Amino acid sequence: MSTASPVPTELTQPGTHRPNMAELDLPVVENPAEVAPQDAREISKLFFERLDTVVEGTHEHQYVRNTLIELNLALVKYAAARFRNRSEQMEDIVQVGTIGLIKAIDRFELSREVEFATFAVPYIVGEIKRFFRDTSWAVHVPRRLQELRIDLAKAVDELSQNLDRTPTTAELAEHLGIEEEEVIEGVVASNGYTAGSIDMPMEDASDHSPAPLADRLGGPDADLETAENVQALKPLIQELDDRDRRILRMRFGEEMTQSEIGEELGVSQMHVSRLLTRITSRLREGLLKAD
Template sequence: MQSTAVARPTVPARPRRSADAATADGHAPRGRQDGPLKAALQDDITVRHLDIAESVARSFAATGPEAADIRQVAYLGLIKAVQRFDPARGIPFASFAVPTISGEIKRYLRDSCWVVRPPREVQDLRTEIARTGPALAQRYGREATARELGLELGRPEHKVLEAQACSTSLRPVSLDAPMEGRTWADTLASETGGLERSDDMISLRGAVNELHGSEKELLYRRYFMEQTQQCIGDELGMSQMQVSRSLSRILVKLQKRLLGAPAGNGQAPRSGTA
């Protein structure tokens, strides 16, 4: 979404009704009489409550490249709140506007911002962390750890870490971004000689051969048959989350065995089992 400065958002103009809309008794319908007045009142209410929209927007992103975009979406949510507000219900306008604006921002963040969209639960937890983190930082005088955030929000620590890590899916780092005197592109794998690749394959084969049969099957289905985690879970009687966690454990186990294997020996030591 393009960031543009909005000094005074206005309610979109209502289309004029045709002359055929007159009532049978010859009087103009009520909508024609109070339409301009209603539009003017809505414009006035919108302008007088811009601070509400800005306050809600700051609760989602006070700074950063997405802050201006979120503020624009908050203005749009305010306009929708003004148009939908019914004073006959006896609800204060602010009480109606805040959830309307928040909902509009959440939909925008969920549907339009992610380059790689994580599960809804992870997105919501990331938003909770963004709101809770500053308060905990003031309380402790430092940035809160994942464990402290988890205790505050009543969530497991590994869930907090997953939500924090998903930020890279929202705004991926450019491959040209500098990192310790070089770029991320410099860290990508490059073509190597066939001999080095053969050594790697021998080491990997030895590590894979030490896995259990069920672990080998998961690897085969996911990385050779290229089945989705949901498809694997349906066929093996597992949930998608169970498949994801199992694959993560297997990959960590392989990594530990490969890193712990002596040079020139394709067999990874069993002591490296995770």
């Protein structure tokens, strides 16, 4: 994803329209991002009071809202720090967290009588976690299974401590209040969280130069489809009458020509052709229905 900052930059652009601070009855904040955290909290209260009174879409509203975003960027960096060990770039994590900050600013009300930081951090962390949940999987799986993977991991840790062993599928199902089939589905889906390359060398103590997994993987069996078709044909052939089965045996088993089959049955070669067409069409339709 792009690492361009989502924070509006109008405040720092030369020639940007800035509302009259006297009219807004607000302090002038030249560099909001550099304000100390304690001062930022106090100034934010003043800007939140004014945000409730200015008309949305105006320059005044834009200025107040953008200043609040920059004043509270430290909250995003604080929340993002706990995810520093993730493989994603910290720049991306901060960007996603800033989206959570903006949502918190748009939904905050001073009447809640809580500190804005207390209100905003869950929004910021939630947005970051949602980003990991939706983008960190090696393959796409439904969100329900992504969330189930997290629940299973917590359940395994908790039950392993209580039981002093790895919990069974039935125990996990009972603990989470779901069916065993759902537990199995979640475990299988968890395999899609990470992926390894088949070109990576396999660790094998007997090999001085381990070969990649790709060299050990088998290819598709060319005769597999034929074997499957033969098994599917057996019940269909049993439904044919004796003469139709005899014609099939002579044509495909003994590899007799249509003329030879006609002599054997006492009919013309043309009649044998029509019989074979009818028989094979019936078998083909039966196979297609089975598929």
